[in-house]
Amino acid sequence: MSGVSYGAVFERWRAGCAETWQAYTRHAFVRGIGDGSLPRAAYLRYLVQDYVFLVHFARAWSLAVVKAETLEETKACTGVLDALVNHEMALHVATCADEGIDEEALYTATEEIENLAYTRYVLDAGLQGDFIDLMAALAPCCFGYGEIGHRLAHEAAPGTPYRDWIATYADEAYQSSMVTLGKMVDGAVSRRLGSEPWQAPRWAQVQQRFTTATRLEVGFWEMGLRV
Template identity: 65%
Template sequence: MAAVDAPYGAVFAQWRAAAGPDWAAYTGHDFVIGLGDGSLPRSAFLHYLKQDYVFLVHFSRAWALAVTKAETLEEMRACAATVHALIDEEMRLHIETCAALGISEAELFATQEAPANLAYTRYVLDAGHSGDFLDLMAALAPCVLGYGEIGARLAPSGGPYADWIATYAGAAYQQTCAEVGGLIDRAVARRLGNAPQDSPRWARLCARFGVATRLEVGFWDMGLSGA
């Protein structure tokens, strides 16, 4: 799948480039291809949705943690807005889709986490607890911005997963991605200056982004395998 030029900020573009083939493995995964061409088995999609609902619960907590790690009111507001978007918008898609197939919200919340899900969510939360705001942003970025890139790429697709695609291709989510990308750019400049690549911290931030990207690949693998 060809790369998509998405306006998610300069730092994201550099982190994505540093991730190398892992980024292509994530955004061009067979699960993603199946969403786009409609070939993904419905059972795999439902398994993914249930796991992703639990993932979003923890992801929302990580963004709430970012509020406490922020250094400015602007950062606090941006992170709080992302929590709202996750809980009141993205999770609603999961609830509505599963409800139409007889799966209640209570059942979604009670879903037992798959090992790949647990590994990813705890990695992100640990990045926030053990590191600072930038560590947390680097761990969060592959999910938020990767889904935006995938949604933009799959936007022309129809088929059985058109509603899922429309959520991430839509103006609201794309605006969220642009805002998160801008938040990361400003946060990096505030803490590391205008040449962050010269900072001894840069390699560590790239590494955090890379680990989270590989964990995204594992999440798609889990979705396909149903385990």
């Protein structure tokens, strides 16, 4: 298992697509970050696309604020939104600036098909569904990067040039925010589907949201390797 816990609902979602989750969190791209073998060109390609992804992800979290029904949900969503826009994207800007790629170039980069598919799927989940549909679609990215960062902080090769990336997601502040987010998701799902939500008629639909988003994460890594 991951060695971290982000709540009961996430544990259920992850177990519900165990093979796909492994393909995502143990992908060759991730292994390359950990052992340092990932080509620099692939990493920069990924960072550019991930910056564009985060722009749309921020839109999705803004939609989550609109869909929120409690103060706890609102605070959790605005907290993630702040972390995305004011902190996580800074890593991309700083790294790419060292390579001569400025923030305007990042913001206006052409989206790859895998990026379009993933970001628009998440937004559609929120527009078509309710708050937990959106949470299920957003969760693989948030919790998955937390799990990967936590693991690589302990397993990565000492000389990997991608220590800054690992540190971003292994950082205590990020890990703490994921624990808080997981508690919020547990409460939000129980509030809407009952104390045993996996018994609710809607559970299969919500699980499918999570599974599909996880599949799209695998595709995003594949895109990064396509240099």
